[in-house]
Amino acid sequence: MSLLSLSAKGATGELLRRLEKLSSYSRDPTLKAKLLELINYVSNNRDGIENASRVDFYGSGPIEKAVDITICRRFEKRGMVS
Numbered sequence: 626m627s628l629l630s631l632s633a634k635g636a637t638g639e640l641l642r643r644l645e646k647l648s649s650y651s652r653d654p655t656l657k658a659k660l661l662e663l664i665n666y667v668s669n670n671r672d673g674i675e676n677a678s679r680v681d682f683y684g685s686g687p688i689e690k691a692v693d694i695t696i697c698r699r700f701e702k703r704g705m706v707s
Contacts (some may be wrong), residue, residue, distance in 0.1 A: 628644070631643070632677050633678060635676070635677065635679070637671045637675055640674075641664060644660055644663055644664045644667065645680030648660040648661055677704065
């Protein structure tokens with residue numbers, strides 16, 4: 626199972642174990658730094674990653690709201706006339 630699949634299923638324990646294993650085997654300092662950064666991110670956001678697998682993200686509501694906010698903010702900038 627891939628790392629992406631593990632994160633999609635909310636299996637953060639296994640995900641962290643595999644990332645730490647990859648980090649310990651890595652000889653590339655840049656890759657090792659990126660893996661440690663990812664391990665830190667997953668550790669800090671563990672609850673959200675585990676809960677995200679339980680929520681259906683089907684629908685355009687959040688995307689439409691983000692677009693609406695972006696457009697409104699652009700029109701509120703200096704020199705814009707509504």
